[in-house]
Amino acid sequence: RKEVEQDPGPFNVPEGATVAFNCTYSNSASQSFFWYRQDCRKEPKLLMSVYSSGNEDGRFTAQLNRASQYISLLIRDSKLSDSATYLCVVNAGYGNKLVFGAGTILRVKS
């Protein structure tokens, strides 16, 4: 089983739609969780950290369910500019390492 698993998609949605991605992780000792965004042929960039109580940043909401070991990202009112690959990232539970999921592709169409 992969340490971090994501549905690769692609998710094809119209502008204005609400879309949600889930990610599962295998190491129950993981303590840090992040969502990154990666545009085509570019470097990953931090979208938001994920906190235990859930957190929101504008149109983006992240939630953590430790009992079920999954993380979610909700995007409301999708924009064309949201089209990208979204990477779920979890710390390895030991050492300094982060483990990256393979990513979920989002395509927002007009």
Added chain:
Amino acid sequence: NAGVTQTPKFQVLKTGQSMTLQCAQDMNHNSMYWYRQDPGMGLRLIYYSASEGTTDKGEVPNGYNVSRLNKREFSLRLESAAPSQTSVYFCASDRNGNQPQHFGDGTRLSIL
């Protein structure tokens, strides 16, 4: 604000050639990382350096060596390049590990 700078951005090598990928950060970060990214596989950690003077293997270290030259610089060396090492290589850094990492633009490496 340069952040994390990688050189070169593109490189084509022949099998068996050697080369060094350079990475420098100007954020006074302690931890630095080298990843490779292949289609459908996400980012895989090659080597990392938790602090100046230390390096450790990641998930896919075979065929690579690293040097943490000083706090700013972390280089990745391919001693004898193989076609399986064709990939996009990213360098990243963070303050002390398990924190959001800042990435360089990447090096696109093709080995023929």
